[in-house]
Amino acid sequence: MINQVYKPLVDKLNDEDWDKCEEEQKKEFLSTFDKFAKELSEAINSQQNKITLEPYAEKFRTTAKNFGNNSRGPDTQEMILEFEGIFNKWQEKIEAALAEADAEKNIQRDAGPMMELEYWKKRMRKLTGIAEQLRSKNCRTVVDVLDIAGKPSSDQLGGQKDKIYLATSNWNGMENRVTEALNEAKDNVKYLQTLEKFLEPLYTSNPAAIKETLPALLNSIKMIHTIARYYNTTERMTGLFVKITNQMILNCKYNIINFKNIQLGLPTKGSMGNFNNPNKKTSPPADDSVLWDDTKYPSNELIEVLRSCIQLKDAYYNQYMITKERL
Numbered sequence: 001m002i003n004q005v006y007k008p009l010v011d012k013l014n015d016e017d018w019d020k021c022e023e024e025q026k027k028e029f030l031s032t033f034d035k036f037a038k039e040l041s042e043a044i045n046s047q048q049n050k051i052t053l054e055p056y057a058e059k060f061r062t063t064a065k066n067f068g069n070n071s072r073g074p075d076t077q078e079m080i081l082e083f084e085g086i087f088n089k090w091q092e093k094i095e096a097a098l099a100e101a102d103a104e105k106n107i108q109r110d111a112g113p114m115m116e117l118e119y120w121k122k123r124m125r126k127l128t129g130i131a132e133q134l135r136s137k138n139c140r141t142v143v144d145v146l147d148i149a150g151k152p153s154s155d156q157l158g159g160q161k162d163k164i165y166l167a168t169s170n171w172n173g174m175e176n177r178v179t180e181a182l183n184e185a186k187d188n189v190k191y192l193q194t195l196e197k198f199l200e201p202l203y204t205s206n207p208a209a210i211k212e213t214l215p216a217l218l219n220s221i222k223m224i225h226t227i228a229r230y231y232n233t234t235e236r237m238t239g240l241f242v243k244i245t246n247q248m249i250l251n252c253k254y255n256i257i258n259f260k261n262i263q264l265g266l267p268t269k270g271s272m273g274n275f276n277n278p279n280k281k282t283s284p285p286a287d288d289s290v291l292w293d294d295t296k297y298p299s300n301e302l303i304e305v306l307r308s309c310i311q312l313k314d315a316y317y318n319q320y321m322i323t324k325e326r327l
Contacts, residue, residue: 002036002037002040003037003040003041007033007034007037010030010033031200031275031276034276034277035276038276038277042121042122042125043125046122046125046126046129047129050125050126050129051093051094051097051126051129051130051133052133053086053090053093053130053133053134053138053139054086054089054090055138056079056082056083056086056138056141056142057082059075060075060078060079060082060083063075063076063079064079064083064141064142064145065141067079067144067145067148067149079145080145080146080149080164083142083145083146083149084146084163084164084167086142087142087143087146087167087168087171088167090139091167091170091171091174094130094174094178095174097126097127097130098177098178098181111243111246111278112202112203112243112244112246112247112250112273112278112282113195113199113202113240113243113244113247114196114199114203114273114275114278115243115278115279116192116239116240116243117189117192117193117195117196117278118278118279120185120188120189120192121189123181123185124182124185124186124189127178127181127182127185128182130178130182131178131179131182134175134178143168143171146164146167146168147168149161149164150162150164150165150167150168151165183229183230184229184230187228187229187230187231188228188230188231188236191223191224191228191231192224192231194220194223194224195217195220195221195224198213198216198217198220199217199244199247199275200275201213202244202247202248202251202272203247203251203272203273203274203275204275205251206251206255206262206308207248207251207252207255207305207308207309207311207312208308208311208312210248210251210312211308211311211312211315211316214315214316214319215319217244218319218320218322218323219323221237221240221241221323222323222326222327225237225327226327241320245316247272247273248312248313248316250272250273250282251272252309252312253270253272253288254268254270254271254272255272255305255308255309256288256291256302256305256306256309257269257270257288257290257291258270259297259301259302259305260296260297260298260301270282270283271283
């Protein structure tokens with residue numbers, strides 16, 4: 001409803017519809033609305049695309065319930081074979097999910113900082129779905145039955161017992177890895193979200209405006225480095241600074257190429273990324289040879305824009321050094 005009915009209606013509102021609403025309020029409302037709509041879409045997608053650990057067949061419910069009481073029915077062997085099969089499939093799916101998340105992380109080296117938050121949110125949703133299923137009655141029953149079947153007393157299973165014992169021995173380690181990975185994702189999302197308001201100007205403003213936000217941004221990063229449980233490593237911090245720097249460079253390129261069009265309210269070329277949808281592909285600005293056309297890019301105005309980019313770079317470096325000294 002939000003995405004398919006209300007959002008299109010809000011997007012089509014004209015100036016008369018907004019009436020006395022101030023431009024700043026309008027901008028803030030639209031930004032918050034977009035973000036909320038996107039969060040809902042992602043939540044729905046995560047439900048549809050979540051990893052499903054298959055349930056065991058209903059016909060084994062009674063046999064599984066009585067299995068711990070040394071009660072062995074005629075279908076016990078069949079049940080254990082089925083449980084072993086779906087148990088192995090679960091392990092494969094969980095291993096693949098953990099490996100896929102790590103591989104995804106390595107793809108984003110040239111991305112902006114909002115992509116970092118996006119990555120951890122996505123990982124948190126995926127791992128939450130797995131963790132909830134691991135705690136479900138379905139999973140606990142299969143694991144408990146196989147635990148008993150893999151014990152030395154289960155002599156009637158012969159060589160199959162050793163296979164089951166080996167599989168269940170690895171299970172606790174895998175559960176711990178999922179728990180630890182989920183805790184890391186939750187913790188990282190919590191801390192990275194504190195940067196959002198300071199990162200927004202990198203996607204929506206100009207170099208001069210970004211320069212003003214640097215003390216607050218660097219101070220927040222310092223806080224993360226000091227108190228975050230997982231995100232305060234050299235690798236994570238370096239990765240975050242690389243992404244922030246990437247976005248600053250993209251912002252400067254965009255504002256240099258488009259400063260005249262922005263002044264005149266004309267369509268701009270390229271984009272500097274989407275704050276509310278960081279996965280949206282970024283198109284590069286026009287070839288910079290156009291800057292030599294003095295009629296479209298008056299040199300006195302262009303030099304001011306170039307100077308503001310240099311000032312941003314210097315301020316970024318200086319603020320980094322100040323923050324480092326403070327630590």
